[in-house]
Amino acid sequence: MxxxxxxxxxxxxxxxxxxxxxxxxxxxxxxxxxxxxxxxxxxxxxxxxxxxxxxxxxxxxxxxxxxHTPLSYIIGKREFYGLNFYVSSDTLIPRPDTETIVEEAINEIKVLKKPKVLDLCTGTGAIGISIKANTNCDITLSDISNKALEVTRKNAEALINNECKIVQSNLFENIDDKFDIIVTNPPYLTAQWYDEVTEEVKHEPKLALVSSGDDGLDLIREIIKSAPKHLKNGGILLIECDYRQTKLCAKLLETANFTNIKIIKDLAQKERVVRGSYYA
Structure with a gap:
């Protein structure tokens, strides 16, 4: 034909x-x-x-x-920050808005000497691998899901020659090191917001999308509470969340004694990433 x-x-x-x-x-x-x-x-x-x-x-x-199966699942790949990532239905599909947190991390790394970076809730590894591919950092990639980490490993081998550490961990449970920068794109949708997403999005793993609590910030609260133990003095925490959560997220950082807090907008000019520094 x-x-x-x-x-x-x-x-x-x-x-x-x-x-x-x-x-x-x-x-x-x-x-x-x-x-x-x-x-x-x-x-x-x-x-x-x-x-x-x-x-x-x-x-x-x-x-x-x-x-409604996402195109990225059908062809098994998604372009992100100039790299072609393998994706499967065990991982969230990387989105252009998430490149914002990568850009911010790279800008922070420019003034650091071979920093240690943790990508928490890494999924495909898109954030951490993109940072590693564009800097001289030491990167650790962590996720609670072993199936997601199988995808992470494939991408790490293909894109950064396995120059990373990969850890299965429920947030910081199995993380022992201290880092100059922690980046995270954790689940942050509320149950109500999830009900409102498209059928296509509902093909993606719910575990990677939805957090508990009325405001969707329960996991982010846990991360903010535990992060200081895993940050070097003056270390930086970068969190992606929904534009409806950024101001509350910034307030949570302030309450946890983070300083130099700022909110960064994505390509659509929506507030997307919240940044804070922690000094012991």
């Missing part, structure tokens, strides 16, 4: 999914994933024949997408 005919017949199926903003683009990505034909070749060779086996796989992936 010709590529042009496939596109004409399948794009309408993708358009049935309200989560798909650009059906032709996503179809092109799926076709490339299955056949190896990149975007340019698809444009230049619309009459190229696609074999029956490839067509069958393309249709299977289109049906998954029609039923």
């Amino acid at each position: 010709r590529l042009s005919e496939i596109k004409s017949s399948l794009v309408a199926i993708l358009e049935q999914n309200s989560d798909v903003e650009n059906a032709p683009r996503e179809l092109s990505i799926i076709i490339e994933d299955v056949t190896g034909l990149d975007k340019i070749k698809q444009i230049l060779e619309p009459n190229i024949d696609i074999d029956d086996n490839s067509l069958c796989i393309i249709k299977e992936k289109i049906n998954l997408r029609k039923n």
Whole structure:
């Protein structure tokens, strides 16, 4: 079957999914994933024949997408901070807004000499691996989920040649070191906010999205309480949270005797990251 005919017949199926903003683009990505034909070749060779086996796989992936499975899970990867990360349904999909915490950490590292950095609740490892790939830091990646850490290990091997320490830990439970910087993107959605997210987001692991408490900050409270024991004198804690939580998060840092507190906006100019320093 010709590529042009496939596109004409399948794009309408993708358009049935309200989560798909650009059906032709996503179809092109799926076709490339299955056949190896990149975007340019698809444009230049619309009459190229696609074999029956490839067509069958393309249709299977289109049906998954029609039923709200995230595109990143279907093709098994997601670009983040210029790197291609392997992703699976055991991990949260890295989002552009989270690049804000990476940028802030890199800026802090510029004035430090080979600092030790902890990425707590690492998931795919996107934050910590991106920091390591762009600095000379020593990075530790930690998560409560062993399945998530399997994904972390694949990304660490592919992207930073395993130049990291990986620890399975419920927050700081198995963390012994002290760090110059701790970065964390923990679960912070409230149960109510989770009920309001799209069907696509609900395909991602709930453990990585939802925290307890009416304000979604119970895990962040635990992190702020325990972080001083794991920070060097003058160490920095960077927390990603929802824009509706940033001011309360900053207040929690202040109450815990953190100083130099500031709130950083993401690419959409929404408050996204809260920063604080701790002096013993």
